[in-house]
Amino acid sequence: MIERIRSPLDVRAMPPEDLPTLAGEIRDFLVDRVCRSGGHLGPNLGVVELSIALHRVFDSPAEPIMWDTGHQAYVHKLLTGRAAGFDRLRRRGGLSGYPSQAESEHDVIENSHASTALSYADGIAKAARVSGRQPRPVVAVVGDGALTGGMAWEALNNIAASRLPVVVVLNDNGRSYALTIGGLADHLSALRGGRAHRSLFEELGIRYLGPVDGHDIAAVESALRTARESGGPVVVHCLTTKGRGYGHAERHELDRHHAVPVTDPATGRQAAQRRRSWTDVFADEIVRIGAERPDVVAVSAAMVEPAGLHPFQQRFPERLFDVGIAEQHAVTSAAGLALGGLHPVVCVYSTFLTRALDQVLMDVALHRCPVTFVLDRAGVTGDDGPSHNGMWDLSILNVVPGLAMAAPRDGRTLRAALREAVAIDDGPTAIRYPKGAVGPDLPAVDTVNGVDILHRDTDPDVLLVSVGAMADTCVRAARLLSEHGIATTVADPRWIKPVNPALTGLAAGHTLVVTVEDCGRSGGFGSALTLALRDAGVTVPIHCIGLPQRFLDQGLRAEVLEECGLTPQQIVRNVAGTMTRLGTRNHPELEPIGVLAAATMRETLS
Ligand SMILES: Cc1ncc(C[n+]2csc(CCOP(=O)(O)OP(=O)(O)O)c2C)c(N)n1
Ligand SMILES: CC(=O)[C@@H](O)[C@H](O)COP(=O)(O)O
Ligand SMILES: [Mg+2]
Numbered sequence: 001m002i003e004r005i006r007s008p009l010d011v012r013a014m015p016p017e018d019l020p021t022l023a024g025e026i027r028d029f030l031v032d033r034v035c036r037s038g039g040h041l042g043p044n045l046g047v048v049e050l051s052i053a054l055h056r057v058f059d060s061p062a063e064p065i066m067w068d069t070g071h072q073a074y075v076h077k078l079l080t081g082r083a084a085g086f087d088r089l090r091r092r093g094g095l096s097g098y099p100s101q102a103e104s105e106h107d108v109i110e111n112s113h114a115s116t117a118l119s120y121a122d123g124i125a126k127a128a129r130v131s132g133r134q135p136r137p138v139v140a141v142v143g144d145g146a147l148t149g150g151m152a153w154e155a156l157n158n159i160a161a162s163r164l165p166v167v168v169v170l171n172d173n174g175r176s177y178a179l180t181i182g183g184l185a186d187h188l189s190a191l192r193g194g195r196a197h198r199s200l201f202e203e204l205g206i207r208y209l210g211p212v213d214g215h216d217i218a219a220v221e222s223a224l225r226t227a228r229e230s231g232g233p234v235v236v237h238c239l240t241t242k243g244r245g246y247g248h249a250e251r252h253e254l255d256r257h258h259a260v261p262v263t264d265p266a267t268g269r270q271a272a273q274r275r276r277s278w279t280d281v282f283a284d285e286i287v288r289i290g291a292e293r294p295d296v297v298a299v300s301a302a303m304v305e306p307a308g309l310h311p312f313q314q315r316f317p318e319r320l321f322d323v324g325i326a327e328q329h330a331v332t333s334a335a336g337l338a339l340g341g342l343h344p345v346v347c348v349y350s351t352f353l354t355r356a357l358d359q360v361l362m363d364v365a366l367h368r369c370p371v372t373f374v375l376d377r378a379g380v381t382g383d384d385g386p387s388h389n390g391m392w393d394l395s396i397l398n399v400v401p402g403l404a405m406a407a408p409r410d411g412r413t414l415r416a417a418l419r420e421a422v423a424i425d426d427g428p429t430a431i432r433y434p435k436g437a438v439g440p441d442l443p444a445v446d447t448v449n450g451v452d453i454l455h456r457d458t459d460p461d462v463l464l465v466s467v468g469a470m471a472d473t474c475v476r477a478a479r480l481l482s483e484h485g486i487a488t489t490v491a492d493p494r495w496i497k498p499v500n501p502a503l504t505g506l507a508a509g510h511t512l513v514v515t516v517e518d519c520g521r522s523g524g525f526g527s528a529l530t531l532a533l534r535d536a537g538v539t540v541p542i543h544c545i546g547l548p549q550r551f552l553d554q555g556l557r558a559e560v561l562e563e564c565g566l567t568p569q570q571i572v573r574n575v576a577g578t579m580t581r582l583g584t585r586n587h588p589e590l591e592p593i594g595v596l597a598a599a600t601m602r603e604t605l606s
Pocket of ligand 1: 043046069071072112113114142143144145146147171173175176177242258301302303325327352355
């Protein structure tokens with residue numbers, strides 16, 4: 001059945017009695033394909049019937065269906081004719097794990113940061129009115145977790161005021177990753193159990209329909225048809241089960257298989273479990289620190305387990321605050337915790353801190369609050385696509401006065417940085433580290449005023465300054481450079497903001513400085529060091545290698561790094577090319593940088 005679906009018209013043409021069979025096929029298909037590629041399994045298994053009903057009732061794309069966060073749009077993709085793409089889900093050049101405008105006219109928005117769909121819907125409905133177009137419903141599907149984000153409530157406030165036909169489909173599975181928290185979750189639970197007399201939505205002036213069994217296609221269709229006809233703002237409250245129909249997900253205590261790596265579908269065993277990750281290192285160390293320091297508390301924006309705070313939560317439940325998908329609140333609430341005498345550790349994915357820059361700046365830094373930001377998934381994350389790369393943290397945090405930032409290169413330096421950060425009591429600190437497995441510890445051969453020297457040739461020409469996890473790549477590049485007669489020093493400052501003055505001293509003893517970071521080049525470490533060198537009157541040329549200032553396509557982390565010119569071989573060619581350009585050395589034996597990295601190279605040299 002799935003392969004016969006070319007568009008939602010085919011779904012609408014199906015007799016209702018065939019729909020349970022279609023739903024069953026979709027579930028089997030999802031388990032098979034998502035286990036093979038990795039991806040968002042639990043959320044999608046929960047919206048099979050809901051997605052079918054939505055596409056039978058609304059005339060997408062004229063009546064757009066938008067998915068908040070977008071991680072639960074796989075079924076929507078199947079119903080809009082993209083089954084074949086699932087063979088390369090989240091792979092390079094393959095189907096995106098989120099809605100994608102390039103893939104389909106049915107994908108209107110592709111932002112995968114949560115709590116935005118209602119605002120998009122509000123704007124699209126207003127645009128139709130201002131343009132004099134016939135009013136048609138605009139649909140936003142939002143999870144109970146995404147509804148804990150402040151933006152969702154800012155949007156509801158406006159949707160209520162505009163009286164426009166915005167249909168909010170609340171996909172309530174009671175969970176974000178873990179159980180959704182707070183007064184809102186309690187209210188939804190009361191609505192579910194028939195214990196609430198009136199919904200919060202009605203209090204705001206928005207019609208409320210439900211609760212509806214989200215796995216009963218006929219019941220959901222009926223509620224959606226009523227909403228469609230109503231002509232004004234409506235919330236349709238659908239109750240669903242995350243992981244529905246796949247026992248390993250339904251029984252998974254921590255997250256119902258929210259996002260799985262490659263997984264054996266029969267056993268539910270996940271491939272990535274075998275390798276120790278950066279997150280694991282953090283998870284262990286924060287528990288040790290917690291045992292020594294009763295003032296250390298942890299704050300999570302609905303990502304306790306994936307960000308490594310689950311052991312801390314188990315050990316110190318009263319010192320772990322899950323605030324919901326509310327990064328802005330997390331940051332300012334942490335400022336409050338600090339003002340109250342504690343040392344909060346706010347643990348978020350790097351990409352989600354972007355949302356709370358103002359709070360970091362004004363509420364934490366201006367008040368010199370001792371808050372430590374732990375930025376997991378910094379740099380290239382890869383298969384989640386452009387929105388999830390943690391490539392902006394350095395650029396945005398570089399502007400924050402008084403904030404010190406570390407980029408550990410391995411497990412040992414991560415543990416050390418965390419201890420150093422929580423020891424700082426007069427201002428904020430941040431630590432960034434990437435997604436995935438952590439490599440073996442990289443020992444320093446020397447330390448110069450806090451800067452670790454990882455490799456040192458005699459009479460070096462080039463000072464290669466590595467940022468965080470790029471250290472291993474830089475050491476490999478240095479060995480290759482040595483083989484080509486280019487003597488190199490590799491320095492790892494560990495603390496990358498403020499720039500350690502020892503680096504300017506080191507730089508002066510070389511003919512070229514090259515910085516390597518898995519971060520956007522604009523405003524990153526390289527540009528900060530450039531300023532520091534010039535301010536110190538050091539005129540040695542500096543060349544900055546980093547991520548190009550554009551949204552990076554999905555792919556494996558290694559593939560994306562290669563595309564951006566961040567492999568050892570590419571760094572060698574880049575360094576040699578720069579030396580030739582500067583007239584320092586000519587290395588014709590080193591071919592120009594590879595085709596894939598040419599764009600980065602052009603940007604780098606311009
Ligand atoms: C701003 C932001 N913070 C955190 C996340 C990470 N995240 C992705 S999905 C999710 C939970 C979503 O819960 P819900 O909306 O209820 O959807 P469900 O997965 O339960 O279907 C979180 C925290 C995100 N995408 N955006
Ligand atoms: C949708 C979302 O933002 C998260 O679910 C994210 O995709 C998880 O990424 P990890 O797999 O790196 O934990
Ligand atoms: Mg949910």
